Amino acid sequence: MVNTINRNLHTIKTVLLTGCLSVYFMQSHAQDTAVNKKLSPDSNMVYCPEPPNAKEMKERITDPYHFSLTKKQVNNRVKIIAATNIVGYSGAMVALYSAWYKNYPQTNFHAFNDIGEWKGIDKIGHAYSAYAESKASMELWRWTGVDRKKRIWLGGMSGAFYQTVIETLDGFSSEWGWSWGDFCANIVGSGMLVSQELAWNEQRIQFKFSFHRKSYSDPSLNQRSDKIFGNSTAERFLKDYNGQTYWLSANLKSFFPASKLPAWLMVAVGTGAEGMFGANDNIGKDANGNIIFNRTDIKRYRQWYLAPDIDLSKIKTSKKGIKVALNILNIVKFPMPSLEYSNGRFKLNAITF
Incomplete structure:
Protein backbone atom coordinates (compact mmCIF):
# COMPACT_ATOMS: atom_id res chain seq x y z
CA MET A 1 0.00 0.00 0.00
CA VAL A 2 1.30 3.46 -0.92
CA ASN A 3 0.26 5.11 2.33
CA THR A 4 1.72 2.36 4.52
CA ILE A 5 5.14 2.40 2.88
CA ASN A 6 5.07 6.20 2.92
CA ARG A 7 4.72 6.17 6.71
CA ASN A 8 7.35 3.45 7.04
CA LEU A 9 9.90 5.29 4.92
CA HIS A 10 9.31 8.52 6.85
CA THR A 11 9.99 6.59 10.07
CA ILE A 12 13.10 4.83 8.78
CA LYS A 13 14.73 7.96 7.40
CA THR A 14 14.09 9.92 10.59
CA VAL A 15 15.31 7.15 12.90
CA LEU A 16 18.24 6.26 10.68
CA LEU A 17 19.60 9.75 10.15
CA THR A 18 19.19 10.66 13.81
CA GLY A 19 20.72 7.38 14.95
CA CYS A 20 23.68 7.50 12.60
CA LEU A 21 24.50 11.10 13.39
CA SER A 22 24.27 10.42 17.13
CA VAL A 23 26.38 7.31 17.15
CA TYR A 24 29.17 8.55 14.94
CA PHE A 25 29.54 11.87 16.73
CA MET A 26 29.46 10.10 20.09
CA GLN A 27 32.00 7.57 18.86
CA SER A 28 34.31 10.28 17.57
CA HIS A 29 34.26 11.97 20.96
CA ALA A 30 34.65 8.72 22.87
CA GLN A 31 37.67 7.62 20.86
CA ASP A 32 39.60 10.65 22.07
CA THR A 33 38.67 10.16 25.72
CA ALA A 34 38.26 6.47 26.42
CA VAL A 35 39.70 4.04 23.87
CA ASN A 36 43.30 5.14 24.25
CA LYS A 37 43.34 5.09 28.06
CA LYS A 38 45.72 2.74 29.86
CA LEU A 39 43.74 0.76 32.36
CA SER A 40 45.09 -1.01 35.42
CA PRO A 41 44.33 -4.74 35.89
CA ASP A 42 42.75 -4.22 39.31
CA SER A 43 40.39 -1.43 38.26
CA ASN A 44 36.65 -2.00 37.95
CA MET A 45 36.82 -2.42 34.21
CA VAL A 46 35.31 -4.68 31.61
CA TYR A 47 38.71 -4.44 29.89
CA CYS A 48 41.12 -7.39 30.21
CA PRO A 49 44.79 -6.56 29.47
CA GLU A 50 45.65 -10.01 28.15
CA PRO A 51 43.08 -11.40 25.68
CA PRO A 52 42.93 -15.15 26.32
CA ASN A 53 41.84 -16.24 22.86
CA ALA A 54 41.31 -15.25 19.23
CA LYS A 55 37.58 -14.72 19.75
CA GLU A 56 38.13 -11.96 22.31
CA MET A 57 40.80 -10.42 20.10
CA LYS A 58 38.25 -10.13 17.28
CA GLU A 59 35.68 -8.64 19.65
CA ARG A 60 38.20 -5.99 20.70
CA ILE A 61 38.11 -4.81 17.08
CA THR A 62 34.35 -5.01 16.54
CA ASP A 63 33.31 -3.85 20.04
CA PRO A 64 36.16 -1.69 21.39
CA TYR A 65 34.00 0.17 23.91
CA HIS A 66 33.15 -3.06 25.72
CA PHE A 67 36.84 -3.38 26.67
CA SER A 68 37.74 0.29 27.18
CA LEU A 69 34.93 1.61 29.38
CA THR A 70 34.29 1.17 33.08
CA LYS A 71 31.11 -0.60 34.14
CA LYS A 72 29.77 2.74 35.32
CA GLN A 73 30.41 4.30 31.92
CA VAL A 74 28.70 1.38 30.20
CA ASN A 75 25.65 1.67 32.48
CA ASN A 76 25.42 5.42 31.91
CA ARG A 77 25.56 4.99 28.15
CA VAL A 78 22.95 2.22 28.26
CA LYS A 79 20.61 4.57 30.14
CA ILE A 80 21.18 7.30 27.56
CA ILE A 81 20.44 5.07 24.57
CA ALA A 82 17.50 3.32 26.24
CA ALA A 83 15.95 6.69 27.14
CA THR A 84 16.60 8.02 23.64
CA ASN A 85 14.86 5.00 22.08
CA ILE A 86 11.89 5.07 24.43
CA VAL A 87 11.27 8.81 24.37
CA GLY A 88 12.08 9.32 20.69
CA TYR A 89 10.10 6.41 19.32
CA SER A 90 7.15 6.92 21.67
CA GLY A 91 6.97 10.55 20.61
CA ALA A 92 7.12 9.58 16.96
CA MET A 93 4.31 7.04 17.38
CA VAL A 94 2.09 9.49 19.27
CA ALA A 95 2.66 12.07 16.54
CA LEU A 96 1.95 9.50 13.83
CA TYR A 97 -1.27 8.40 15.49
CA SER A 98 -2.44 12.00 15.99
CA ALA A 99 -1.56 13.06 12.46
CA TRP A 100 -2.78 9.96 10.66
CA TYR A 101 -4.67 7.13 12.33
CA LYS A 102 -7.13 9.15 14.41
CA ASN A 103 -8.43 10.73 11.21
CA TYR A 104 -9.60 7.35 9.91
CA PRO A 105 -12.27 5.05 11.34
CA GLN A 106 -11.06 2.38 13.78
CA THR A 107 -12.26 -1.20 14.01
CA ASN A 108 -11.41 -4.50 15.66
CA PHE A 109 -7.96 -5.88 14.95
CA HIS A 110 -7.98 -7.62 11.58
CA ALA A 111 -5.63 -8.78 8.83
CA PHE A 112 -5.68 -8.42 5.07
CA ASN A 113 -3.66 -9.93 2.24
CA ASP A 114 -1.63 -7.45 0.18
CA ILE A 115 1.10 -9.88 -0.86
CA GLY A 116 0.47 -9.32 -4.58
CA GLU A 117 0.48 -5.52 -4.56
CA TRP A 118 3.09 -3.45 -6.42
CA LYS A 119 4.81 -6.61 -7.72
CA GLY A 120 6.37 -7.12 -4.28
CA ILE A 121 8.44 -3.91 -4.29
CA ASP A 122 6.65 -2.63 -1.18
CA LYS A 123 7.61 -5.82 0.68
CA ILE A 124 11.26 -5.33 -0.27
CA GLY A 125 10.86 -1.77 1.00
CA HIS A 126 9.69 -3.11 4.37
CA ALA A 127 12.73 -5.40 4.60
CA TYR A 128 15.04 -2.52 3.69
CA SER A 129 13.44 -0.23 6.28
CA ALA A 130 13.83 -2.83 9.04
CA TYR A 131 17.44 -3.52 8.02
CA ALA A 132 18.42 0.16 7.95
CA GLU A 133 16.70 0.95 11.26
CA SER A 134 18.32 -2.08 12.88
CA LYS A 135 21.72 -1.06 11.56
CA ALA A 136 21.46 2.43 13.05
CA SER A 137 20.15 1.08 16.36
CA MET A 138 22.87 -1.58 16.58
CA GLU A 139 25.56 1.07 16.14
CA LEU A 140 24.06 3.06 19.00
CA TRP A 141 24.16 -0.03 21.22
CA ARG A 142 27.73 -0.72 20.12
CA TRP A 143 28.62 2.76 21.45
CA THR A 144 27.24 1.87 24.88
CA GLY A 145 29.88 -0.83 25.42
CA VAL A 146 27.48 -3.71 26.13
CA ASP A 147 28.80 -7.13 25.13
CA ARG A 148 28.69 -8.20 21.51
CA LYS A 149 25.62 -10.47 21.55
CA LYS A 150 23.51 -8.00 23.51
CA ARG A 151 24.47 -5.28 21.06
CA ILE A 152 23.52 -7.48 18.11
CA TRP A 153 20.15 -8.64 19.45
CA LEU A 154 19.05 -5.36 21.06
CA GLY A 155 19.95 -3.25 18.07
CA GLY A 156 19.49 -5.86 15.39
CA MET A 157 15.83 -6.58 16.09
CA SER A 158 14.89 -2.95 16.73
CA GLY A 159 13.89 -2.38 13.11
CA ALA A 160 11.48 -5.31 13.11
CA PHE A 161 9.99 -4.06 16.39
CA TYR A 162 9.57 -0.48 15.13
CA GLN A 163 7.89 -1.66 11.94
CA THR A 164 5.65 -4.14 13.79
CA VAL A 165 4.25 -1.37 15.99
CA ILE A 166 3.20 0.49 12.83
CA GLU A 167 1.77 -2.72 11.41
CA THR A 168 -0.27 -3.20 14.60
CA LEU A 169 -1.74 0.29 14.24
CA ASP A 170 -2.68 -0.63 10.66
CA GLY A 171 -4.45 -3.70 12.07
CA PHE A 172 -6.89 -1.53 14.01
CA SER A 173 -7.66 0.78 11.08
CA SER A 174 -10.66 -0.01 8.90
CA GLU A 175 -8.81 1.46 5.91
CA TRP A 176 -6.00 -1.11 6.12
CA GLY A 177 -5.18 -4.11 8.29
CA TRP A 178 -2.41 -6.24 9.70
CA SER A 179 -0.30 -7.61 6.83
CA TRP A 180 1.52 -10.90 7.41
CA GLY A 181 3.55 -10.16 4.30
CA ASP A 182 4.78 -6.88 5.78
CA PHE A 183 5.52 -8.54 9.13
CA CYS A 184 7.57 -11.31 7.52
CA ALA A 185 9.47 -8.77 5.41
CA ASN A 186 10.33 -6.82 8.58
CA ILE A 187 11.72 -9.97 10.21
CA VAL A 188 13.75 -10.78 7.08
CA GLY A 189 15.30 -7.29 7.05
CA SER A 190 16.35 -7.36 10.70
CA GLY A 191 17.31 -11.03 10.47
CA MET A 192 19.67 -10.26 7.61
CA LEU A 193 21.60 -7.84 9.82
CA VAL A 194 21.59 -10.08 12.92
CA SER A 195 22.69 -13.24 11.09
CA GLN A 196 25.65 -11.53 9.44
CA GLU A 197 26.84 -9.96 12.69
CA LEU A 198 26.63 -13.29 14.50
CA ALA A 199 28.40 -15.16 11.70
CA TRP A 200 30.98 -12.64 10.48
CA ASN A 201 31.06 -9.67 12.91
CA GLU A 202 30.37 -7.42 9.92
CA GLN A 203 27.88 -6.72 7.15
Missing part, protein backbone atom coordinates in the same frame (compact mmCIF):
# COMPACT_ATOMS: atom_id res chain seq x y z
CA ARG A 204 29.46 -8.39 4.15
CA ILE A 205 26.21 -8.08 2.21
CA GLN A 206 24.56 -4.68 2.62
CA PHE A 207 21.00 -3.65 1.82
CA LYS A 208 20.92 -0.45 -0.27
CA PHE A 209 18.40 1.81 -2.01
CA SER A 210 18.42 4.04 -5.08
CA PHE A 211 15.83 6.22 -6.80
CA HIS A 212 15.23 7.99 -10.09
CA ARG A 213 12.25 10.24 -10.74
CA LYS A 214 10.01 8.96 -13.51
CA SER A 215 8.65 11.23 -16.22
CA TYR A 216 6.44 10.13 -19.12
CA SER A 217 5.72 11.47 -22.59
CA ASP A 218 2.04 10.64 -22.03
CA PRO A 219 0.45 13.45 -19.95
CA SER A 220 -2.17 11.08 -18.51
CA LEU A 221 0.57 8.94 -16.91
CA ASN A 222 2.18 12.00 -15.33
CA GLN A 223 -1.21 13.09 -14.00
CA ARG A 224 -1.86 9.61 -12.57
CA SER A 225 1.60 9.58 -10.97
CA ASP A 226 0.97 13.00 -9.42
CA LYS A 227 -2.33 11.75 -8.00
CA ILE A 228 -1.15 8.51 -6.38
CA PHE A 229 2.56 9.24 -5.76
CA GLY A 230 2.61 13.02 -5.21
CA ASN A 231 3.89 16.03 -7.13
CA SER A 232 7.18 16.82 -5.40
CA THR A 233 10.42 14.90 -5.78
CA ALA A 234 10.38 14.17 -2.04
CA GLU A 235 6.94 12.54 -2.31
CA ARG A 236 7.97 10.55 -5.37
CA PHE A 237 11.12 9.42 -3.55
CA LEU A 238 8.96 7.96 -0.79
CA LYS A 239 6.01 6.62 -2.77
CA ASP A 240 6.78 5.94 -6.43
CA TYR A 241 7.65 2.25 -6.73
CA ASN A 242 8.40 2.71 -10.43
CA GLY A 243 11.44 4.79 -9.53
CA GLN A 244 12.76 2.74 -6.61
CA THR A 245 15.48 0.10 -6.85
CA TYR A 246 16.64 -2.10 -3.96
CA TRP A 247 20.11 -3.67 -3.91
CA LEU A 248 22.10 -6.33 -2.11
CA SER A 249 25.75 -5.27 -2.30
CA ALA A 250 28.49 -7.77 -1.42
CA ASN A 251 31.95 -6.61 -0.31
CA LEU A 252 34.38 -8.81 -2.27
CA LYS A 253 37.37 -8.22 0.00
CA SER A 254 35.39 -9.52 2.98
CA PHE A 255 34.77 -12.82 1.20
CA PHE A 256 38.30 -13.06 -0.22
CA PRO A 257 40.54 -11.44 2.42
CA ALA A 258 43.77 -12.81 0.90
CA SER A 259 43.06 -11.21 -2.46
CA LYS A 260 44.45 -7.89 -3.68
CA LEU A 261 40.97 -6.51 -4.32
CA PRO A 262 40.36 -2.99 -2.99
CA ALA A 263 38.48 -2.94 0.33
CA TRP A 264 35.81 -0.61 -1.08
CA LEU A 265 34.85 -2.75 -4.12
CA MET A 266 31.38 -4.31 -4.07
CA VAL A 267 29.17 -6.20 -6.52
CA ALA A 268 25.45 -5.46 -6.31
CA VAL A 269 22.31 -7.28 -7.44
CA GLY A 270 19.27 -5.02 -7.67
CA THR A 271 15.57 -5.21 -8.48
CA GLY A 272 12.81 -2.79 -9.35
CA ALA A 273 9.61 -2.63 -11.36
CA GLU A 274 7.96 -0.50 -14.05
CA GLY A 275 4.51 0.23 -15.44
CA MET A 276 2.68 0.29 -12.09
CA PHE A 277 -0.11 2.86 -11.78
CA GLY A 278 -2.12 1.02 -9.14
CA ALA A 279 -1.51 -1.54 -6.43
CA ASN A 280 -2.78 -4.58 -8.36
CA ASP A 281 -3.61 -3.26 -11.82
CA ASN A 282 -3.54 -0.04 -13.81
CA ILE A 283 -7.14 0.88 -13.16
CA GLY A 284 -8.19 3.82 -10.99
CA LYS A 285 -11.65 4.41 -9.51
CA ASP A 286 -13.32 7.32 -7.74
CA ALA A 287 -15.09 7.14 -4.36
CA ASN A 288 -18.25 5.84 -6.05
CA GLY A 289 -16.46 3.02 -7.84
CA ASN A 290 -16.50 4.65 -11.26
CA ILE A 291 -13.42 4.00 -13.41
CA ILE A 292 -11.48 7.23 -13.96
CA PHE A 293 -8.19 5.73 -15.18
CA ASN A 294 -7.75 2.63 -17.32
CA ARG A 295 -4.33 1.76 -18.75
CA THR A 296 -4.38 -2.02 -18.80
CA ASP A 297 -2.47 -1.72 -22.09
CA ILE A 298 0.69 -0.82 -20.11
CA LYS A 299 2.73 -3.85 -19.11
CA ARG A 300 3.73 -4.20 -15.45
CA TYR A 301 7.11 -5.92 -15.17
CA ARG A 302 10.08 -6.56 -12.88
CA GLN A 303 13.67 -5.55 -13.56
CA TRP A 304 16.90 -7.19 -12.37
CA TYR A 305 20.32 -5.54 -12.30
CA LEU A 306 23.96 -6.51 -11.87
CA ALA A 307 26.33 -3.62 -11.14
CA PRO A 308 29.57 -2.65 -9.39
CA ASP A 309 29.26 -0.68 -6.18
CA ILE A 310 31.37 1.22 -3.66
CA ASP A 311 31.50 0.55 0.09
CA LEU A 312 31.77 4.15 1.26
CA SER A 313 32.52 3.06 4.84
CA LYS A 314 35.82 1.54 3.63
CA ILE A 315 37.14 4.80 2.23
CA LYS A 316 39.92 5.95 4.55
CA THR A 317 39.80 9.51 5.84
CA SER A 318 41.12 11.35 8.88
CA LYS A 319 38.25 13.84 8.76
CA LYS A 320 35.57 12.84 11.25
CA GLY A 321 32.85 14.82 9.50
CA ILE A 322 33.58 13.10 6.18
CA LYS A 323 33.61 9.70 7.90
CA VAL A 324 30.18 10.40 9.39
CA ALA A 325 28.82 11.44 6.00
CA LEU A 326 30.25 8.37 4.24
CA ASN A 327 28.75 5.98 6.79
CA ILE A 328 25.33 7.61 6.50
CA LEU A 329 25.44 7.62 2.69
CA ASN A 330 26.39 3.92 2.63
CA ILE A 331 22.73 2.87 2.79
CA VAL A 332 22.30 4.38 -0.69
CA LYS A 333 23.51 2.61 -3.85
CA PHE A 334 26.17 4.57 -5.72
CA PRO A 335 25.11 5.28 -9.36
CA MET A 336 27.02 2.93 -11.67
CA PRO A 337 26.71 1.20 -15.08
CA SER A 338 24.64 -1.99 -14.95
CA LEU A 339 23.54 -5.07 -16.81
CA GLU A 340 19.73 -5.23 -16.79
CA TYR A 341 17.44 -8.19 -17.39
CA SER A 342 13.78 -7.39 -18.03
CA ASN A 343 11.04 -8.38 -20.47
CA GLY A 344 13.00 -11.49 -21.40
CA ARG A 345 16.15 -9.72 -22.61
CA PHE A 346 19.43 -8.22 -21.41
CA LYS A 347 20.62 -4.67 -21.95
CA LEU A 348 23.46 -2.45 -20.75
CA ASN A 349 22.78 0.82 -18.94
CA ALA A 350 25.37 3.59 -18.82
CA ILE A 351 24.12 4.66 -15.36
CA THR A 352 21.56 3.05 -13.07
CA PHE A 353 20.12 4.74 -9.99
